[in-house]
Amino acid sequence: MKQKPDLIEILRRSREGEYCSAHDWDLKKIPQGVKSMLVKYGLKGCVDKANPVNLDMELADTFYKAGYELALELGMFNEAKDRIIKIEKDELDSTLRLAPSEVTVGFGADKRVMKSRVPSDPSPMLFGSSLGITVSEDVWPLLTEGIARQLEVDLLEGGSMCTVDGLDALPNDPSETLLCYKQGRMHRQIRKNAGREGMPGIGNISAVTEFGQFCYGSKNSFYNTDLSLILYPSELKINNQTMHKVVHTLAMDGLIFAGSPGMIGGMPGTPEGAVISSIAAALLQYAVLFASVGGGELYDIRYLSNVNREGLWALSTTHQALSRNTHLITHGIANQVSGPGTKELLYETLVGVSVIAASGAAFSTGPRSAGGKLNNYLSPLDCRWCAEVAHAASAMDLKDVNELAKAFLPKYEASIKTPNVGKPVQEVWDLKNFRPLAEAEAAYDQVRKEAVDFGFPL
Amino acid sequence: MNVIVKKLYDAVIEGDEDMAVVAANEAIAASLDSLSVIKEGIQAAMDVMGVRFEDGDAFLPELMLAGDAATKSMELLLAQIRKDGGEGADAGTVVLGVMAGDHHDIGKNLVKAVLSANGFKVVDLGIDVSVKKFIETAQRENAQIIACSTLITTSLPYQKELVETLKAMGIRKEYKVIVGGGPVTPQWTKTIAADGYSNTASECVDLCKQLVSDSCRGGEHAPIIIGALTA
Numbered sequence: 001m002k003q004k005p006d007l008i009e010i011l012r013r014s015r016e017g018e019y020c021s022a023h024d025w026d027l028k029k030i031p032q033g034v035k036s037m038l039v040k041y042g043l044k045g046c047v048d049k050a051n052p053v054n055l056d057m058e059l060a061d062t063f064y065k066a067g068y069e070l071a072l073e074l075g076m077f078n079e080a081k082d083r084i085i086k087i088e089k090d091e092l093d094s095t096l097r098l099a100p101s102e103v104t105v106g107f108g109a110d111k112r113v114m115k116s117r118v119p120s121d122p123s124p125m126l127f128g129s130s131l132g133i134t135v136s137e138d139v140w141p142l143l144t145e146g147i148a149r150q151l152e153v154d155l156l157e158g159g160s161m162c163t164v165d166g167l168d169a170l171p172n173d174p175s176e177t178l179l180c181y182k183q184g185r186m187h188r189q190i191r192k193n194a195g196r197e198g199m200p201g202i203g204n205i206s207a208v209t210e211f212g213q214f215c216y217g218s219k220n221s222f223y224n225t226d227l228s229l230i231l232y233p234s235e236l237k238i239n240n241q242t243m244h245k246v247v248h249t250l251a252m253d254g255l256i257f258a259g260s261p262g263m264i265g266g267m268p269g270t271p272e273g274a275v276i277s278s279i280a281a282a283l284l285q286y287a288v289l290f291a292s293v294g295g296g297e298l299y300d301i302r303y304l305s306n307v308n309r310e311g312l313w314a315l316s317t318t319h320q321a322l323s324r325n326t327h328l329i330t331h332g333i334a335n336q337v338s339g340p341g342t343k344e345l346l347y348e349t350l351v352g353v354s355v356i357a358a359s360g361a362a363f364s365t366g367p368r369s370a371g372g373k374l375n376n377y378l379s380p381l382d383c384r385w386c387a388e389v390a391h392a393a394s395a396m397d398l399k400d401v402n403e404l405a406k407a408f409l410p411k412y413e414a415s416i417k418t419p420n421v422g423k424p425v426q427e428v429w430d431l432k433n434f435r436p437l438a439e440a441e442a443a444y445d446q447v448r449k450e451a452v453d454f455g456f457p458l
Numbered sequence: 459m460n461v462i463v464k465k466l467y468d469a470v471i472e473g474d475e476d477m478a479v480v481a482a483n484e485a486i487a488a489s490l491d492s493l494s495v496i497k498e499g500i501q502a503a504m505d506v507m508g509v510r511f512e513d514g515d516a517f518l519p520e521l522m523l524a525g526d527a528a529t530k531s532m533e534l535l536l537a538q539i540r541k542d543g544g545e546g547a548d549a550g551t552v553v554l555g556v557m558a559g560d561h562h563d564i565g566k567n568l569v570k571a572v573l574s575a576n577g578f579k580v581v582d583l584g585i586d587v588s589v590k591k592f593i594e595t596a597q598r599e600n601a602q603i604i605a606c607s608t609l610i611t612t613s614l615p616y617q618k619e620l621v622e623t624l625k626a627m628g629i630r631k632e633y634k635v636i637v638g639g640g641p642v643t644p645q646w647t648k649t650i651a652a653d654g655y656s657n658t659a660s661e662c663v664d665l666c667k668q669l670v671s672d673s674c675r676g677g678e679h680a681p682i683i684i685g686a687l688t689a
Binding site (some may be wrong): 026027030031079132133134160162168169170171172176206208209233234239241263265266267268269270273301302304310371372373374 | 511512514517518519522523558559560561562564585610611612613614615616618619640641643
């Protein structure tokens with residue numbers, strides 16, 4: 001019986017595997033593979049817009065079977081070599097058996113144990129903040145410290161900086177390497193300043209290429225007890241940059257946190273197709289990228305979001321499928337579109353993060369305020385709200401989360417395509433004193449009260 | 459609708475490149491007006507695909523395959539128009555790519571499909587494209603427009619570098635530079651003094667048409683902004 005392939009074997013397959021053009025991979029292999037699974041398992045037309053949270057666990061398990069089979073049929077594509085890295089059944093089964101069901105991140109009193117979960121698991125889903133929203137170099141330290149001071153936030157990521165000492169930081173340029181080393185140093189110092197030196201971190205959101213990732217595990221930068229973030233170009237597709245990051249992280253004895261979202265409207269097509277491809281990608285990244293954490297991300301490209309009805313349904317089904325059928329430490333993102341200081345962002349968080357938490361994801365990061373499009377549109381208050389919701393919703397019954405979604409979706413869904421982008425951090429948060437400004441705090445208090453009045457277990 | 463034009467229309471909708479080429483050749487052999495065939499057979503079909511995509515009834519693979527069928531059949535019909543001494547069908551040449559450091563190509567592929575269907579010659583440079591390659595290709599292809607997208611914030615400065623390199627080379631006026639992608643905003647477009655921005659792929663067609671017909675040269679006017687994002 002074959003075991004999980006080692007790194008050399010994966011690198012060999014990424015050079016010598018079956019040739020396939022990127023065009024055929026994108027337009028034939030993925031769409032045809034997904035369609036065949038939809039037909040074989042009778043999964044077409046499952047989305048129920050009236051019930052944005054899937055409540056049929058048998059259906060979730062069927063999606064898992066389809067995603068597992070797609071993983072074996074397709075494999076992962078290396079766009080640098082136009083080769084397919086195929087994984088055989090025994091190898092995938094071995095990989096899933098050997099994958100950790102829990103990992104300790106951070107150290108000392110501030111460490112956290114990330115655990116595999118199941119739907120409505122009383123063990124709370126962990127939450128890390130924020131995502132890679134760009135933040136000005138002068139704002140970044142105080143904003144990031146503001147996030148670290150939110151005790152509800154379990155892991156610290158922080159936004160992306162665009163400049164290093166005033167110089168634009170360009171990917172695949174020495175300025176990227178310099179920026180990431182600097183960010184790693186500051187990240188470590190900020191956690192200390194916030195009184196949470198051992199707080200687990202996620203590094204490095206500003207590392208587009210492998211050069212930026214070299215700071216992970218190096219002296220005075222990200223610890224190897226932090227997560228090493230390795231994003232790949234799209235679901236089921238990697239490149240040499242991805243593999244460089246894998247090799248480096250393994251050399252540092254670090255923890256690989258891999259991911260790339262399945263796309264509703266993209267190559268897998270329908271929400272049902274995106275669920276299948278997202279499951280397949282989640283499974284394969286443990287074999288090909290040696291992930292310890294991750295898998296289960298999913299967006300709708302028409303909105304670059306997933307807090308719409310179809311996105312929520314797909315998120316819930318994906319995480320139910322993965323958490324019920326594996327012990328992987330999965331990861332989901334609620335991809336908001338509204339911005340800081342708006343009630344819409346708080347509603348989107350309440351619904352999106354609750355769905356992920358109650359569906360069994362182990363870990364989540366966010367927020368993606370203002371869709372991640374605008375510089376400095378990120379507030380520690382919104383990070384706190386995300387984490388509060390993540391912890392509180394974890395044990396909720398899926399039926400109750402479905403009712404929550406149905407009640408709160410009407411408060412924001414009409415504006416998903418033309419969202420209220422809100423205000424930059426300086427207008428919603430007192431950076432020097434680490435506290436929200438009055439207007440933003442009032443919106444937070446109001447939405448929090450609405451949630452509690454509804455019966456949300458805060 | 460003429461039977462041959464309908465055949466072409468259906469082939470584009472189905473994303474059947476081979477059948478689209480057959481139909482285009484049949485239209486030429488039957489001496490149909492190539493410009494009308496393009497409008498009724500290709501552009502109308504792509505309009506339908508655009509609506510289906512927005513409505514969730516068609517997805518990226520179908521749209522891209524339709525774009526490929528549209529591009530191949532359009533090449534034949536445009537060649538026939540030129541052979542007949544006709545003008546006005548070539549909308550212009552666009553050099554398109556994803557900025558260096560970025561490997562996300564979904565948005566770029568959408569733009570390619572809709573521009574091709576609207577008569578633009580699109581030179582697709584793919585992903586992770588250097589500033590140097592954008593400029594060298596634009597020079598070689600005598601392009602009117604350089605279109606660069608990125609989904610990742612950290613590749614944004616390369617858009618600025620593209621505009622500044624064109625200036626430094628003394629050829630800024632030769633090209634209209636348009637920018638797009640997730641983190642790209644109208645404000646960023648103005649900051650780097652690009653020539654245009656659109657919020658969606660379909661709006662990019664209007665943007666390119668306006669820029670090509672505009673008598674101003676690259677960098678001479680405030681950017682044209684098309685789209686809903688206001689921040």
